[in-house]
Amino acid sequence: MQRLKPLAKQVMVITGASSGIGRETALQAAGRGARVVLTARDGGALAALEAEIRRNGGQALAAPADVTVAAEVDAVAERAVATFGGIDTWINGAGVSAYGRFEQMAPEEFRRVMEVNFLGQVHGCQAALPHLRATGNGALICIGSALSDRAVPLQSGYSASKHAVKALTEALRVELRHEGSAIQVTLIKPSSFNTPLFAQAVTHLGVMPRPMTPVYDPAIAAQAILYAAEHRVRDLCIGGGAKLFTSLEATAGPLLDWWLARTAVEGQKTNRPKSATAPNNLCRPIPGMGHVRDDHGGRRFSLYTSARLHPRQTVAAGATLLGLAVLKLARR
Numbered sequence: 001m002q003r004l005k006p007l008a009k010q011v012m013v014i015t016g017a018s019s020g021i022g023r024e025t026a027l028q029a030a031g032r033g034a035r036v037v038l039t040a041r042d043g044g045a046l047a048a049l050e051a052e053i054r055r056n057g058g059q060a061l062a063a064p065a066d067v068t069v070a071a072e073v074d075a076v077a078e079r080a081v082a083t084f085g086g087i088d089t090w091i092n093g094a095g096v097s098a099y100g101r102f103e104q105m106a107p108e109e110f111r112r113v114m115e116v117n118f119l120g121q122v123h124g125c126q127a128a129l130p131h132l133r134a135t136g137n138g139a140l141i142c143i144g145s146a147l148s149d150r151a152v153p154l155q156s157g158y159s160a161s162k163h164a165v166k167a168l169t170e171a172l173r174v175e176l177r178h179e180g181s182a183i184q185v186t187l188i189k190p191s192s193f194n195t196p197l198f199a200q201a202v203t204h205l206g207v208m209p210r211p212m213t214p215v216y217d218p219a220i221a222a223q224a225i226l227y228a229a230e231h232r233v234r235d236l237c238i239g240g241g242a243k244l245f246t247s248l249e250a251t252a253g254p255l256l257d258w259w260l261a262r263t264a265v266e267g268q269k270t271n272r273p274k275s276a277t278a279p280n281n282l283c284r285p286i287p288g289m290g291h292v293r294d295d296h297g298g299r300r301f302s303l304y305t306s307a308r309l310h311p312r313q314t315v316a317a318g319a320t321l322l323g324l325a326v327l328k329l330a331r332r
Contacts, residue, residue: 045290
């Protein structure tokens with residue numbers, strides 16, 4: 001099958017580019033030579049990001065849009081083609097969240113989370129596919145979550161939306177393979193990351209929510225996403241926490257139920273008060289949130305992710321360590 005283009009030769013569209021992982025992915029991609037099309041609802045944050053990329057010598061186009069409106073997403077795709085001549089990678093990264101026990105959540109909140117996190121990716125895939133087919137190749141990257149495989153308390157709506165994204169990628173991947181297409185469909189399953197997602201979420205907890213541990217720095221997620229833009233990857237957990245979480249669900253679901261019941265409710269709460277009527281980004285962006293990181297800390301390195309992105313080096317290092325161990329035993 002035809003190899004994917006190196007980043008330096010790619011045109012990349014990133015939804016949810018105004019903050020968090022999407023913003024960091026855009027910065028890293030442009031720094032490696034990709035021409036990036038930036039889309040989100042916050043036009044001011046996108047304009048600032050476009051200017052930053054251009055100051056650093058990169059090529060970028062800010063194209064504000066609401067991913068819940070299919071016509072706006074289609075227009076982003078058309079602008080990408082008109083400006084840069086095509087699309088090589090499309091990254092569905094827009095997302096919102098809402099925290100609360102299931103019975104506290106309003107139907108409108110469930111609906112909006114699903115519209116942004118799931119239908120937004122449906123619209124992205126439908127906008128991207130005709131242009132990816134025009135080249136006969138390329139990558140369609142959908143950002144799911146470790147919660148695509150296992151839901152957690154206080155995030156029933158968000159977890160459901162990420163389960164739906166997983167189903168979307170699985171069905172679409174098989175349909176494209178059936179027709180003989182070379183378009184790569186990848187599901188990304190991040191752990192918890194230190195982004196503004198939590199500060200912008202609806203909360204019925206009475207306090208600001210926080211990410212479940214372990215928490216990682218967004219730079220790790222961006223590196224993994226860009227790896228998927230150049231390599232044919234079916235799905236990719238980011239962070240050892242995500243891999244452990246999904247593996248436990250597959251092998252020891254009842255044990256994971258027990259552990260989450262004991263730790264996950266209080267583990268997602270800060271001690272900072274926040275009411276259910278406080279500003280949130282479900283229906284409109286919050287000004288001033290156009291940054292990559294928040295204040296939840298975050299590991300700067302993931303051994304699991306590093307091994308996943310550098311398999312040859314990992315095998316070589318493992319063989320070297322094994323050889324040294326054998327030599328040491330032989331000397332004894």
